[in-house]
Amino acid sequence: MKLLDSLYTIISDNATESVHSYALRLNPEHFIYKAHFPGEPITPGVCIMQIALELTELASGCSLALSTVKNIKFLRIISPLQTEEICFNIGKLNVEEDIVRVQVTVTRDEDVYAKLSLICSKKAQ
Numbered sequence: 001m002k003l004l005d006s007l008y009t010i011i012s013d014n015a016t017e018s019v020h021s022y023a024l025r026l027n028p029e030h031f032i033y034k035a036h037f038p039g040e041p042i043t044p045g046v047c048i049m050q051i052a053l054e055l056t057e058l059a060s061g062c063s064l065a066l067s068t069v070k071n072i073k074f075l076r077i078i079s080p081l082q083t084e085e086i087c088f089n090i091g092k093l094n095v096e097e098d099i100v101r102v103q104v105t106v107t108r109d110e111d112v113y114a115k116l117s118l119i120c121s122k123k124a125q
Contacts, residue, residue: 003050006030011085013058020059020090024051028080043078045114052088052104052116059090060100064120067099071117078106078113086113098122 004010007030011023026043033041049066057064078086087107094101099121106114 001050002054003047004054007032007047008051015059018091020055020093022055022058022088022090023085024088025085026078026080026083028084030080033080041080043080045072045074048074048078048106048114049116049118052090052102052106052118053120055088056090056093056100056102056104056118056120059093060095060102062095062100062120063123064100065123066118067121068119069116070119071115073115074113075115076111076113083108083113 006027008024008026011025013020013022028041032044032047036042036044053064053066089105089107090102091105092103099119102118104116105112
């Protein structure tokens with residue numbers, strides 16, 4: 001299930017040679033937050049991974065499936081009430097013949113919320 005334009009929207013994106021940064025706005029009214037958790041919404045880790053995958057697809061121009069999570073660290077809670085806007089930084093993007101390797105850092109200002117190292121396989125077009 002794609003989360004773009006339902007759980008989050010892209011406010012802006014900026015690409016340099018080393019990092020593609022996406023500023024996002026979270027939707028606190030999304031049904032996921034009704035269950036996770038009522039009155040104290042927290043973005044689930046699986047949603048953070050899905051957002052990272054979707055943004056890696058945009059940055060790489062490839063349709064992808066998550067193959068391996070090499071490393072993942074959730075360092076801070078992402079609440080759509082307290083952290084309405086957040087930045088996903090797609091770095092060390094390595095597009096190979098059949099796979100894409102990427103490191104994603106989730107930040108707001110100077111605070112780091114999560115770090116992910118993913119290996120994705122390219123889907124047949």
